[in-house]
Amino acid sequence: MTSEGFFNASVGWAKHINLVRGLEVFSVDQVYDALFHPDLVREALAASRDPVLLAVDD
Numbered sequence: 001m002t003s004e005g006f007f008n009a010s011v012g013w014a015k016h017i018n019l020v021r022g023l024e025v026f027s028v029d030q031v032y033d034a035l036f037h038p039d040l041v042r043e044a045l046a047a048s049r050d051p052v053l054l055a056v057d058d
Contacts, residue, residue, distance in 0.1 A: 001041075002040060002044040003044075004040075005031075005035050006035050006037040006040040006041055006044070007036060007037075007041060008036070008037070008038035008042070014027075014029065014032070019031060
């Protein structure tokens with residue numbers, strides 16, 4: 001997940017994750033269309049200088 005909230009994940013993972021903002025809890029289904037952007041996550045990883053994030057992208 002990027003700092004902007006965009007995410008990418010493998011198939012079937014959504015039932016295991018909830019998102020929290022303040023005291024509000026959201027299912028991934030509620031934000032999927034707006035925030036599921038593998039291309040933007042890939043760009044964020046490519047721009048990162050963090051060695052841990054760079055290793056995840058390999």
